[in-house]
Amino acid sequence: MTPPVHQGLARRDLLTTLLALTAGAALPTLVRAAEPAGAFADLDRDAVERIGKAWLEQNPGTSAKTLAMWLFPSGQTAGTLADLRRRATEDFRKGAVFIHRGWRLSQTEGALFGLLALGSQGGR
Amino acid sequence: MAFIDARTLPDASRIEADLIIVGGGMAGITLATELAGGPIKIAILEAGGREIDMENQALYVGSGVMRGPDNADRPFNDYPVQSRIRALGGSAHVWGGKCAPLDPADFTQRDWAPYSGWPMSRQQLQPFYDRACDLLGIPHFGPDTPVLQDPARRPLDLDPRDGFFPAPRYFSKISGGADKAAFDAFRTDFAEAPNITVYLYANVTQVRLDARNDKVEGLDLACLSGKRHTAKAKTYVLATGGIENVRLMLASNKVRPEGVGNHHDLVGRFFQGHVTYAMDGDAETEGSAINVARAESMALYVPPGRAQPHCVIGSSLSGQTRMKTGNFTLTLYNGGEPGSGTPTQAETRVIRQTATRVDGGKDEGQLLGCFAMTEQFPNPESRITLDMADVDPLGMPRIKLDWVYSRADWDSFERTAAAVGDALGASGQGRLCWPVERKDYVAICNASRHHMGTTRMHADPRQGVVDADCRVHDIANLYVAGSSVFPTSGIANPTLTLLALAIRLADHLKLEMGAAR
Numbered sequence: 001m002t003p004p005v006h007q008g009l010a011r012r013d014l015l016t017t018l019l020a021l022t023a024g025a026a027l028p029t030l031v032r033a034a035e036p037a038g039a040f041a042d043l044d045r046d047a048v049e050r051i052g053k054a055w056l057e058q059n060p061g062t063s064a065k066t067l068a069m070w071l072f073p074s075g076q077t078a079g080t081l082a083d084l085r086r087r088a089t090e091d092f093r094k095g096a097v098f099i100h101r102g103w104r105l106s107q108t109e110g111a112l113f114g115l116l117a118l119g120s121q122g123g124r
Numbered sequence: 125m126a127f128i129d130a131r132t133l134p135d136a137s138r139i140e141a142d143l144i145i146v147g148g149g150m151a152g153i154t155l156a157t158e159l160a161g162g163p164i165k166i167a168i169l170e171a172g173g174r175e176i177d178m179e180n181q182a183l184y185v186g187s188g189v190m191r192g193p194d195n196a197d198r199p200f201n202d203y204p205v206q207s208r209i210r211a212l213g214g215s216a217h218v219w220g221g222k223c224a225p226l227d228p229a230d231f232t233q234r235d236w237a238p239y240s241g242w243p244m245s246r247q248q249l250q251p252f253y254d255r256a257c258d259l260l261g262i263p264h265f266g267p268d269t270p271v272l273q274d275p276a277r278r279p280l281d282l283d284p285r286d287g288f289f290p291a292p293r294y295f296s297k298i299s300g301g302a303d304k305a306a307f308d309a310f311r312t313d314f315a316e317a318p319n320i321t322v323y324l325y326a327n328v329t330q331v332r333l334d335a336r337n338d339k340v341e342g343l344d345l346a347c348l349s350g351k352r353h354t355a356k357a358k359t360y361v362l363a364t365g366g367i368e369n370v371r372l373m374l375a376s377n378k379v380r381p382e383g384v385g386n387h388h389d390l391v392g393r394f395f396q397g398h399v400t401y402a403m404d405g406d407a408e409t410e411g412s413a414i415n416v417a418r419a420e421s422m423a424l425y426v427p428p429g430r431a432q433p434h435c436v437i438g439s440s441l442s443g444q445t446r447m448k449t450g451n452f453t454l455t456l457y458n459g460g461e462p463g464s465g466t467p468t469q470a471e472t473r474v475i476r477q478t479a480t481r482v483d484g485g486k487d488e489g490q491l492l493g494c495f496a497m498t499e500q501f502p503n504p505e506s507r508i509t510l511d512m513a514d515v516d517p518l519g520m521p522r523i524k525l526d527w528v529y530s531r532a533d534w535d536s537f538e539r540t541a542a543a544v545g546d547a548l549g550a551s552g553q554g555r556l557c558w559p560v561e562r563k564d565y566v567a568i569c570n571a572s573r574h575h576m577g578t579t580r581m582h583a584d585p586r587q588g589v590v591d592a593d594c595r596v597h598d599i600a601n602l603y604v605a606g607s608s609v610f611p612t613s614g615i616a617n618p619t620l621t622l623l624a625l626a627i628r629l630a631d632h633l634k635l636e637m638g639a640a641r
Contacts, residue, residue, distance in 0.1 A: 040477075047470035085483065092545075109478060109482060
C-alpha cells in the first residue's frame with residue numbers, strides 16, 4: 001500500500017486525529033493528547049516509534065494527516081477496530097504487507113504504526 | 125527363531141532362497157512380514173547385527189555437501205554415517221515414530237514441478253496405507269484431506285481458499301526411539317515363520333547379472349571377519365535405504381560398467397531430503413514464530429505431550445496450484461517467549477499487541493515457535509555417486525552425496541512462507557514472523573534422516589529406475605523397496621509411505637511368484 005502523500009500537516013490535525021482514537025475519553029493536557037490513545041494507548045511508545053519510523057522510511061513523505069485520512073476516512077467510531085480488521089484482511093489478500101524484522105504485518109498495521117510514531121514524536 | 129550370524133557360516137557358503145531381501149530395515153521387514161508363513165522361502169541379508177555397533181556403522185562413512193543458489197556450500201561429511209543405522213531394524217532404531225501419508229498433491233503431475241508425478245494416485249495407494257497403519261498401530265488417514273477429529277482441540281480458522289489446512293501427524297510406538305519392546309517385537313517376530321531366515325552381518329557387495337544382463341544370477345557377500353559367501357534366489361529385492369541401494373547398484377559394475385539398472389544414468393540422481401528451517405530468537409533478534417490472536421488452546425498443533433497426535437499447517441493442492449509451489453508445512457511448538465528489556469523484545473510485544481487487537485483478540489495473544497519444511501523438487505543434479513578411490517574395509521567404494529537445491533526450491537519456499545503469513549493475517553488468526561533470509565537457508569537448515577528419489581519410480585525407463593511395481597527396468601527379477609523409489613518427496617516422514625509400498629510389493633510378489641492364496 002502506498003497512501004496518498006500530502007505534506008504540511010498542521011500539528012492540530014494530528015492531535016485531532018489522535019484524540020479521536022481515544023473514543024471520547026477526556027484528555028486533560030495537550031501533551032497527553034498527542035500520545036497514542038484508545039485501543040493502542042498502552043503500547044510501548046519507544047517501540048512504536050521505531051516500528052513506525054521503519055514504515056515511514058519505506059513510505060517517505062507520508063504525513064500524519066494523510067495517514068489519518070487513509071486509515072480513518074469516516075473518523076473514529078465504535079467500529080474503528082473492525083474497519084482496521086477488514087482493511088488488514090484486504091491487505092493480506094492482495095499481498096500488501098509491511099515486514100518488520102520478520103514480522104509480516106498488513107500495510108494497514110504499518111500505517112497505523114506510522115501514524116502513532118508521528119503522534120509520539122509530536123507529543124515530545 | 126531363524127537368525128544366523130553370517131560370520132559363523134563356513135567360508136564360501138551359498139545361501140539359497142526363493143526370494144532374497146537385501147536389508148533388514150523397515151522396508152525389508154515389512155515385506156517379509158507380509159510374506160511370513162507363506163510358501164515363498166525367504167532369506168533376509170542384513171548387513172548389521174541386532175544392535176548398533178560402531179564397526180558396522182563405520183561402513184556407512186562417506187562424504188557430502190549441501191549446495192543451493194546464493195548460499196555458501198555446506199560440508200555434509202557426517203551425514204552419510206549419522207543419518208542411517210546399519211543394524212536389524214535399520215534407521216527405525218532412531219526414528220521418532222512420526223507418521224503421515226503423502227498428500228494427494230504429492231502424487232500428481234504438476235506442470236510447475238519438473239519430474240513430478242507418480243505412476244499411481246494417492247487413492248490407489250490408500251488400501252496399502254491403511255494396512256501400513258495397522259502394522260504400525262496407528263489410526264488410518266483418510267484418502268483425501270485427512271482430518272484429526274478432536275472436538276476438544278479446535279484448528280485455526282484459516283480460509284481453505286488461501287490454500288492451507290490442518291494436516292495430521294500420528295506416532296507409532298514401533299520405533300527404537302519410542303517403545304523398544306514393541307520395536308524389538310516388530311523386527312524379530314516375523315522371523316519365527318518357517319519360511320524366513322535372517323542372516324546378520326551379511327554385507328552384500330555385488331549384484332551379479334547373468335550373461336544377458338537382464339537378470340540377477342546371484343549376490344556376493346562379505347563379512348568383516350574376512351569370510352565371503354554367495355547367495356542365490358529367483359527374485360531379489362534391494363531394501364537397504366535411499367543411499368545404500370544406490371551404492372550397491374553402482375558398485376555392481378562387473379558386468380555393466382555403469383552399474384545395475386543404470387542404463388539411463390539415473391541411479392543416484394534426484395536425491396531429495398527433508399530439512400527443517402527455523403531461526404532461534406534471542407534478546408536481539410527475532411525467532412521464527414507465529415503469534416495467534418485467540419486465547420483458546422492451541423493443543424491441536426502443540427500437544428501437551430511428546431509423540432501425541434497433532435496437526436501441522438499444510439499446503440493444499442489448490443494452494444500449490446495457485447501459487448505454483450511445492451508442498452510445505454509449518455510446525456508449531458511451545459517456545460519463543462521473549463523476555464523483556466531490550467528494544468527488540470519491546471517491539472515484538474508491541475507488534476503482538478497491535479495485531480491481536482486488530483484481530484479482535486485480547487492482550488498480546490499467544491506466541492509459538494515454528495519451523496517450516498518445504499518440498500525439494502526433483503533435481504537430477506542432486507545426486508549420489510561413488511568415490512572409486514575410497515573404499516571401505518569390504519572393498520565397497522564410499523558414497524559422495526551432492527545434495528543440491530535449486531532456485532525453484534527457494535522461490536517456492538519463499539512464496540509459500542509469505543502465503544501462510546498472509547493466510548494467518550487475512551483470516552484474523554495471527555501473524556507470522558519469518559526472519560530467515562535466503563542466503564542462510566543452507567547454513568541454518570536441519571537435515572532429517574530421509575533419503576528419497578535416488579532409484580525413482582517411473583513407467584518410462586528413460587525417466588525412472590524402477591517401474592510402477594518397483595521392479596528395476598530391464599532386469600526381470602530385481603526389485604527395490606524403500607524411499608529411494610519415491611519420484612517426489614512431499615513433506616511427510618517417509619516411513620509410512622515406504623511401508624505402504626512394501627506391502628504393495630509383497631502383494632505383487634505373491635502373484636508373481638505364484639504364492640497368492
